[in-house]
Amino acid sequence: MSSDKVIKTDVLVIGSGMAGCTVALGLAEEKINVALVTRSQDMEETNTKYAQGGIIYKGKGDPMLLEKDILKAGNGVSDKNAVKILAREGPINVENVLIKKLGVKFTKDEKGNLHLTKEAAHSCRRILHAADQTGKEIEQAFINKLKENPFIKIYTNHTLIDLLTSPYHLNKAEIPDYREFAIPKKTTCVGAYMLDNTSQKVKSFIAKKIVLATGGVGQLFLRTCNSEIARGDGLVAAERAGAKIINAEFIQFHPTSLYHQDISNFLVTEAMRGEGAQLKNKKGELFMNKYDKRGSLAPRDIVTRGIFEEMLKEKSPHVFLDAASYISTKKIKKRFPNIYKTCLEYGIDVTKKPIPVAPTAHYFCGGVKVDEFSRTNINNLYAVGEVSCTGVHGANRLASTSLLECLVWGVRCAKHITSSINKSKLINERLVLPWVYTHKITKIDPALIWQDWTLIKLIMWNYVGIIRTRKRLQRATEDLLHLKKEIDQFYHGVFISDELIGLRNGVSAALILAKAALKNNKSIGCHFIKKDYF
Numbered sequence: 001m002s003s004d005k006v007i008k009t010d011v012l013v014i015g016s017g018m019a020g021c022t023v024a025l026g027l028a029e030e031k032i033n034v035a036l037v038t039r040s041q042d043m044e045e046t047n048t049k050y051a052q053g054g055i056i057y058k059g060k061g062d063p064m065l066l067e068k069d070i071l072k073a074g075n076g077v078s079d080k081n082a083v084k085i086l087a088r089e090g091p092i093n094v095e096n097v098l099i100k101k102l103g104v105k106f107t108k109d110e111k112g113n114l115h116l117t118k119e120a121a122h123s124c125r126r127i128l129h130a131a132d133q134t135g136k137e138i139e140q141a142f143i144n145k146l147k148e149n150p151f152i153k154i155y156t157n158h159t160l161i162d163l164l165t166s167p168y169h170l171n172k173a174e175i176p177d178y179r180e181f182a183i184p185k186k187t188t189c190v191g192a193y194m195l196d197n198t199s200q201k202v203k204s205f206i207a208k209k210i211v212l213a214t215g216g217v218g219q220l221f222l223r224t225c226n227s228e229i230a231r232g233d234g235l236v237a238a239e240r241a242g243a244k245i246i247n248a249e250f251i252q253f254h255p256t257s258l259y260h261q262d263i264s265n266f267l268v269t270e271a272m273r274g275e276g277a278q279l280k281n282k283k284g285e286l287f288m289n290k291y292d293k294r295g296s297l298a299p300r301d302i303v304t305r306g307i308f309e310e311m312l313k314e315k316s317p318h319v320f321l322d323a324a325s326y327i328s329t330k331k332i333k334k335r336f337p338n339i340y341k342t343c344l345e346y347g348i349d350v351t352k353k354p355i356p357v358a359p360t361a362h363y364f365c366g367g368v369k370v371d372e373f374s375r376t377n378i379n380n381l382y383a384v385g386e387v388s389c390t391g392v393h394g395a396n397r398l399a400s401t402s403l404l405e406c407l408v409w410g411v412r413c414a415k416h417i418t419s420s421i422n423k424s425k426l427i428n429e430r431l432v433l434p435w436v437y438t439h440k441i442t443k444i445d446p447a448l449i450w451q452d453w454t455l456i457k458l459i460m461w462n463y464v465g466i467i468r469t470r471k472r473l474q475r476a477t478e479d480l481l482h483l484k485k486e487i488d489q490f491y492h493g494v495f496i497s498d499e500l501i502g503l504r505n506g507v508s509a510a511l512i513l514a515k516a517a518l519k520n521n522k523s524i525g526c527h528f529i530k531k532d533y534f
Contacts, residue, residue: 074394395525
């Protein structure tokens with residue numbers, strides 16, 4: 001199989017979550033041609049869609065107080081300059097982009113003012129929300145706007161295979177005939193190989209600038225509230241191209257996802273605890289004060305470990321979040337309509353009884369290292385959103401900073417590309433090696449794919465999860481290295497597919513996380529190292 005189509009554009013944006021959409025819209029409004037590519041069959045299927053809680057706006061004492069809260073949550077690992085950028089530019093971008101330009105329907109109070117809520121580790125109410133489906137409202141507003149813009153071409157159901165870089169992917173046989181071309185001394189990204197999952201053909205996308213916005217890595221774990229697309233595709237592609245990855249050991253687990261045999265990824269937002277709900281064990285006892293004086297509103301890593309320890313003590317697969325005893329029925333239905341509706345579908349009336357909850361893999365605090373304009377160490381390659389690491393989150397993310405980071409760095413990325421794109425030239429397509437795939441095995445045994453994925457998820461959950469030990473991390477690294485060898489051999493012997501690309505990237509991403517965790521001996525934030533049992 002070879003690539004039979006080359007698509008040329010000014011900017012290639014890979015990913016359709018809030019970060020990718022922000023960049024695409026910002027560029028298109030400057031009449032810059034954008035190819036927006038997403039693995040999902042509809043643009044909406046992203047981690048943004050599942051962000052319930054909200055987005056930071058502004059509160060009393062901000063931006064100074066917000067900076068303080070972020071740095072405290074990040075356990076001293078956060079980049080202070082990045083935090084300052086977020087705190088100072090965030091409210092401006094929320095107002096200009098989300099409220100004025102997109103008209104996102106944020107919840108208002110009885111007086112018609114924007115309603116601000118509070119979440120764990122925040123010093124004041126400063127979080128905007130659209131009931132309990134904030135991300136979904138924002139995502140849909142962006143999609144509606146993007147589809148109207150003639151400078152944006154959308155490609156759904158396309159999977160990133162690899163980034164195209166110079167000089168690695170140069171067709172050197174063509175260079176002597178192209179005398180104006182000079183091989184750059186520094187690795188330069190010129191595009192990407194993408195698998196069209198509908199036609200099963202590989203396309204070469206060539207662009208002046210490339211933006212990774214592929215999301216996180218939640219699907220590497222047994223329990224996650226992430227979208228099915230969050231399997232580390234962009235992270236691994238960037239690493240293969242030579243991008244620097246930092247803070248990969250910091251995986252945030254959300255304390256409260258619905259525990260039910262028929263649903264595995266439904267989050268119960270932290271905002272519910274912000275409005276008064278309390279965590280209880282199966283005896284009905286409040287237990288979080290044993291682990292932190294802030295109780296149920298302690299930072300996420302502390303609450304997660306508290307729940308995990310309580311589950312072990314009680315030999316229970318979950319604890320309970322009691323909203324019914326602390327929040328009025330009217331307020332629950334108005335403030336958390338989606339949680340109320342979804343829980344009711346599974347036989348749980350949250351206005352009358354507690355919700356069974358358990359921790360779940362939620363957010364990747366590390367990623368591809370970027371500067372204040374979203375630039376990576378590879379020429380012409382940018383990264384935004386959860387795949388990137390701006391340094392804001394440090395060792396533990398403060399609630400509702402993620403959507404704001406997508407917005408702020410998305411705006412900054414678009415502005416930087418706009419100011420520099422005229423200095424960049426589109427590489428001649430003859431100089432890029434076409435994708436060639438000659439293997440003849442066309443049928444993939446689904447049992448092998450499923451088994452390998454299950455093994456990755458179990459390894460990551462048990463060994464690189466909420467509580468880690470040196471022995472567990474060593475075992476994880478050894479097991480993943482062996483599995484990667486097996487998968488790589490498999491990958492190079494069969495017809496390429498989205499499932500196979502995902503499996504290859506999944507084991508590679510898992511290794512990135514496990515190796516980073518093993519390298520860091522210090523227990524900090526959501527990287528919690530416990531003394532070995534043997």
